[in-house]
Amino acid sequence: RPDKGRGLFYHRDSEAHSDLAPPQYVEWARTEAARLGVTFTGTPAVITDMIAGNRSVDGDLYLDYGVSGNVLSRPGFDRFRERAVSDRSVSHLFVSKRDRLGRPDNPLDSMFIEYQLRSAGLTLVLMGGKVLPPVAPGERIDLADMLTSLIEYDTSGKFRRDLAEKLIHAKVRLAKGGFSIGGEPLYGFRRWLCAEDGTRKRQLEDHE
Numbered sequence: 001r002p003d004k005g006r007g008l009f010y011h012r013d014s015e016a017h018s019d020l021a022p023p024q025y026v027e028w029a030r031t032e033a034a035r036l037g038v039t040f041t042g043t044p045a046v047i048t049d050m051i052a053g054n055r056s057v058d059g060d061l062y063l064d065y066g067v068s069g070n071v072l073s074r075p076g077f078d079r080f081r082e083r084a085v086s087d088r089s090v091s092h093l094f095v096s097k098r099d100r101l102g103r104p105d106n107p108l109d110s111m112f113i114e115y116q117l118r119s120a121g122l123t124l125v126l127m128g129g130k131v132l133p134p135v136a137p138g139e140r141i142d143l144a145d146m147l148t149s150l151i152e153y154d155t156s157g158k159f160r161r162d163l164a165e166k167l168i169h170a171k172v173r174l175a176k177g178g179f180s181i182g183g184e185p186l187y188g189f190r191r192w193l194c195a196e197d198g199t200r201k202r203q204l205e206d207h208e
């Protein structure tokens with residue numbers, strides 16, 4: 001692979017709520033690619049269109065929107081990994097943080113994926129100035145690098161589990177208080193627009 005070839009960008013958002021963040025991450029990738037002398041064609045406008053059109057791939061941009069981090073096989077991620085390894089013109093991978101690659105139940109799963117990419121001769125570029133170089137055949141990964149990877153993937157997986165538990169408790173509290181927990185109402189229930197004193201004004205339409 002060339003030292004300064006083509007760069008690919010990957011982003012994942014599990015909740016599909018952060019429309020403003022992905023364009024900012026792409027702009028970061030453009031800035032880093034220019035600094036490193038790497039070819040990169042992705043733009044903020046394109047990833048905004050990808051979100052609107054529910055597309056996983058467009059040129060050098062790869063996206064999984066609304067996919068949980070513990071799902072290690074995703075449409076955008078699978079094609080990102082496939083091209084990164086098979087396209088020998090690719091030298092750099094731009095990912096904002098390790099938890100975008102995954103929030104695994106077992107941190108070793110994501111560590112192995114990261115090792116596969118780096119051992120294929122690819123440089124992984126993260127935000128905060130962190131650059132993870134390729135791992136040459138027969139080369140041992142630095143122990144500090146390995147421990148950092150383990151801790152970050154373990155923390156990201158724990159965050160997902162803790163967040164899920166907090167959301168469940170929050171929904172229970174809302175339900176006990178007679179409030180909506182989101183989504184479509186269960187069979188037999190209706191949604192109403194109410195005054196502050198609880199007086200019902202009118203029934204809400206679907207998706208309103």
